[in-house]
Amino acid sequence: MTDLPKAYTPADHEPRVRERWDDSRAFHADPGRVLSGEARPYTVLIPPPNVTAALHLGHALNNTLQDVLVRAHRMKGYETLWMPGTDHAGIATQTVVDKRLREAGEPGIAEYKRREAEGEPAREEFVAKVQAWKDEYKARITDQLKAMGCSCDWSRQRFTMDEICARAVREAFFRLFKDGLIYRGKRLVNWDPVTQTALADDEVESRDVDGHFYFLRYPLVHEAAPGDHNPVTWEELAARGYPGAEEHPGDDEAWITIATTRPETYLGDTAVAVNPKDPRATAVRGMKVQLPLVGRVIPIVEDDYVVMPVKYGGDENDPTALMATGFLKVTPAHYQNDWEIGNRHDLERINIMAPDASISDQHGWEDVGYAHIFVGLSRKDARKKVVEEFQARTLNDAHPLLEDIKPHRHAVGHSYRSHVPVEPYLSDQWYCKVTDDRLRGYAQRALKTEQRTSQTHAADTRIEGDSDVTFYPPRYAKTYETWHDDLRDWCISRQLWWGHRIPVWSLRQLERESHFDPPHGAELKSTMRPLVDRLLELERGGRISAIRHFDSIGVPLVSVRPEEMVNFDWQELSVCVLNEWDSEAIEFVESMGFTQDPDVLDTWFSSALWALSTLGWPNADLPRFHPKQIDQGDDSTVNAVYAKRVGTWKDFIGVDGEKSGELIDTLLVLRDLHKKTGGEPVLAYQLFSEADLEANGQAAMPLLAPDDIQQATDLVCAVAVKTTEPVKVVKRSVETVHDIPAFLLSHGFQDTAGLLAAFNPTSVLCTAREIITLWVSRMVMFNRYFLEHDGKPGQHPFHDVFIHAMIQDGEGRKMSKSLGNGVDPLDIIDSHGTDSMRFTLVQMTTNTQDVRMPVERDETTGKNTSPKFDLGRNFCNKLWNAARFALSMLEGTTAGTPVPRGDLTLPDKWLLTRIARTEALLTDALTKYTFKEFADACYDLLWRDFCDWYLEAIKPTVKASAAQQATLRAGLDAILRLLHPMIPFVTETIAEKLGEVASPGVEGLTLTPARRGCLASAGWPECDASLLDEVAEARLERIRSLAAEINTTRAKHQVKPKRKITVHLSASLVEDLGTDADYVRTLAGVETITADAPAGDAVAFVFEGAECKASDLADAVDAEQEKAALGTELAKLEKQLKTLDGRLSNPGYVEKAPEKMVNETKQQRAETAERIDAIRARLGELG
RNA sequence: GACCGAUUGGCGCAGUUGGCUAGCGCGUCUGCAUGACACGCAGAAGGUCACAGGUUCGAGUCCUGUAUCGGUCACCA
Helix, strand or coil: CCCCCCCCCCCHHHHHHHHHHHHHHHCCCCCHHEEEEEEEEEEEEEEEEEECCCHHHHHHHHHHHHHHHHHHHHHCCCCCEECEEEECCHHHHHHHHHHHHHCCCCCCCCHHHHHHHCCCCCHHHHHHHHHHHHHHEEEEEHHHHHHHHHCCCHHHEEECCCHHHHHHHHHHHHHHHHHHEEEEEEEEEEEEECCCCCHHHEEEEEEEEEEEEEEEEEEEECCCCCCCCEEHHHHHHCCCCCCCHHHHCCEEEEEEEEEECCCHHHHCCCEEEECCCCCCHHHCCCCCCEEECCCCCEEEEECCCCCCCCHHHHCCHHHHHHHHCCCEEEECCHHHHHHHHHHHHHHCCCCCCCCCCCCCCCCCCCHHHHHHHCCCCHHHHHHHHHHHHHHCCCECCEEECEEEEEEEEEEEEEEEECEEEEEEEEEEEEECCCHHHHHHHHHHHHHHHHHHCCCCCCCCCCCCCCCCCCECCCCCHHHHHHHHCCCCEEEECCCCCCCCCCCCEEECCCCCCCCCCCCCCCHHHHHHHHHHHHHHHHCCCCCCEEEECCCEEEEEHHHHHHHHHHHHHHHHHHEEEECCCCCCHHHHHHCCEEECCEEEECCHHHHCCCCCCCCCCCCCCCCCCCHHHHHCCCCCCCCCEEEEEEECCCHHHHCCCCCHHHHHHHHHHHHHHHHCCCCCCEEEEEEEEHHHHHHHHHHCEEEHHHHHHHHCEEEEEEEEEEEEEECCEEEECCCEEEEHHHHHHHHEEHHHHHHHHHHHHHHHHHEHHHHHHHHHHHHHHHHHHCCCCCCCCCCCCCCCCCCHEEEEEECCEECCCCCCCCCCCHHHHHHHHHHHHHHHHHCCCCCCCCCCCCEEEEECCCCCCCCCHHHHHHHHHHHHHHHHHHHHCCCCCCCCCCECCCCHHHHHHHHHHHHHHHHHHHHHHHHHHHHHHHHHHHHHHHHHHHHHHHHHHHHHHHHHHHCCCCCHHHHHHHHHHHHCCCCCHHHHHHHHHHHHCCCCCCCEEEEECCCCCCHHCCCCCEHHHHHHHHHHHHHHHHHHHHHHHHHHHHHHHHCCCCCCCEEEEHHHHHHCCHHHHHHHHHHHHHEEEEECCCCCEEEEEEEEEEEEEEEEEEECHHHHHHHHHHHHHHHHHHHHHHHHHHCCCCCHHHHHCCHHHHHHHHHHHHHHHHHHHHHHHHHHCCC
């Protein structure tokens, strides 16, 4: 076996190993084995990476940890499903594609939007561009995951916008809509003026910004006819008791001062508010203010919300009171708080901005007046200009309208995508009522009771799914819990093109802006009756849901009495159509003048369904087929089985030219393709009767007789797909390439039968903390809501949530493109190999919130790397060489019956003990998600135990010892299995070689052969309790510490490693050691161990408190050097003795500490004293 | 502002119910081509566990406070 190269070169093995895994289908999960009780399920859903970019090191960490869990459980005999997939990442992807297009000099989204507005079909064109991007990145991400060794069930890969996910989205939306948990509302939303879409609350990140407080003066006026100017004078104010008014000339126009950070919004002010307790409030009661330039006269309202300045009774500890003037400008259409004040006082809402946040008089603002000079300016320019204008204008020819500017640092919400300040913007959006008990309450109750801190929504342990979701580490449960406490309804509509389009039709174009002029609904009324009847009929058939929304209140059309129909507001009616392919319903609704909402859903809506859609919901009850049912001949080549309910034969074959017609055509061509080309068959299909399937399950037979097929009304079509490659078909000299799975999916076939029943709830969700709220919570809500039964919450989507650390660079900064401190996993795979990367990542994973990785730039390649990966490389290389050595020692071994324990030598027994202990440690680490412990235990077993001690100890004897050879073979095999989850490639490679070595094995260590021919499918080592041998551990420990003492002595005296020395021990010790002395000789380079006194020069060392000697160190021994060394050690020991004496003389310790503890201390004290004596004796000898 | 973390040799980190004579890897120093491995072997040096109090026979570990650094949420008068 010396044909193996000296160093492990990953690139020579990884591609071959990957192919081996693919070919063996070792990662394919079979729900049948779970449903039949053959195996317990272990399920992990990949957090779907965004198709925006290639994977980074954070993904490498995330997926490595999942793979460790998944591979270990697969080996432990679980039927293991790791579901892969990618996320369409709506806003992120659309933004990235737009940017790339513009960088390439092509038109961006703005141009497409303009064309679309002009009636051109530009939307589809743009979406196609994004699709192309998605295809490219989806492929790249998949390749990267495969390169990382991820053992996903690749035949089941999902994408959040594929047909199966789309079906889940439609079903989910429809049900929430029908149940009143989705509504349309006009409110202030977080508006991103760059991408021009609404954002959810948690897509807004606040950042501190250096801004200013601007103090603006608004003139006070009396109510007057429009255009008249009737100022209030200071004299009047003084007469009404306005404090300080008398300081101004009595005839002068009076004003009030407001403070704001956003002066440009004054254009939309519709009131000024004052606290009723403010001493000035009564004085100005009934007066108005007039907005400069705009000329709008607005009321002064009294509201408790307004903070009074300290001067007028405000709290001096309140920072706001220190800055406030006591008068607050109220701009209901541009501030959340003002919106609420506006609601309380029934104020007008004037939107002064266009969707790009420039000042506009086209979106609801009419009384522009002299303020037209601001129209068209950006927010920033408008602010500047407002300040300039206020500075330039004066009251009474003396006082500038701008009273003051003070610097002010404050937090401003920014879009998490475009990073510009978010504009609170008035618009019509769709909301999901997550505050409803069926969503929020269900999510709170799912959390493990032990991890809860409050009792709201307390779990009911009798309900399945309550109190079961557990966070690791537990502190993250708090993040989850408190987020729900402060939850507001979730804005789910986005003004984007890339995403799941909202399946709602209505009469009005969705209104973005503040003003809405209803079209004339009255004309519809007389002709409405039959249409309404048809709508109600469709609704009763469960195909649509029609609801009239008034903010969060929804009134279903079915509940509207006929006499109320006359005044029914059709403009507010929304019709949700369940099925995308229900063209009849859609055509009918559109014939009434309804149009589909142009918006798409928040990307997290489909992410929230990930645990449902990937497992086949809502069609989770599709029958399962055995490949043999479809293809009686050869089922071994079947990759996946797809099925679809097709109804009748007529429905199935359809009409030529329609989608279903294309289906049967293509199926026939593909089925018979191999007959023409002479290749392997690519698919087989059969039709079944669902009644037969229900009655007989996998014993049901396909329908073959044409009569049977034509009479059946419950046909199910099942397709067995035999290839994963795209298939080329030449038909009438036209070449078409079919991606069979994609083709089947687009025709409504699914390969998900049995998944939900077998694999939900999943075992663990492994993710980073940033998406606990965005994703984790929403998945819990949706799973429990949609799997509701008997009015009780349904099962949750996962038992455990493991939140792993985030990787930062050496300075604690986030890795990012802009900082240039990112490390590309593919670069590391290139330079160090996949396993090295994986080992290092696992080893780094502690339960802290961040882990640091020093980043270095490799000047030759210009790529970033980290010296930390050397650790992993060294480890893999160590394994490689240990295996190389072991294999060379195993040449010529043959199989036989397992070696009984009695035949094993001491190192054998000890190694097996170490394997058993490590196995237990690893299993424990997996259940606790303590990955560093996992890696460290592997490291110690391989390096410290197997290489440093076992291999060294057996070197002289193994070739002649059948027991040692058997243990070596079995031990290495067990180690490969234990390390495989973390470093799969190198272990698989070595296992290939080790598989060629026949050996009898050892009793008590069970190594189940591979189910699918590769180590990845082999059994986890099973260690019988008999392997734990404490006597062997103690004996080896003694050998080890004696050898260590001797080695230290040798090093102190600079004895050449090759020189064999003589060790002199007490007669009793020599006798006690017996044959174990041989191991000491091997491990410490000793020629002879004897009870005789040294003849010539010798040095002393202490072992077990006794003075021992070593001779033949060199031709002469340096006594002074030895004296110095002994002196240092003596000082150390004396200090230690003092500590121990102090402890033992402490009455509290002796009385209160556990007896075992005290005895141990006494023992320690005795040993220390003995050592001291021995050293003193030797020092005496030396003089 | 509220909450959640972190602070342990030069660097990166362990240290799970207090029992520690504080571990590991990298780096440093010494010696070494020894029957797999120099991506290695045998040794060594290097830490008053951020600081101040407290609880305890005993504190890196528990409590209180302070400082510094991260993170999350709130706050745009």
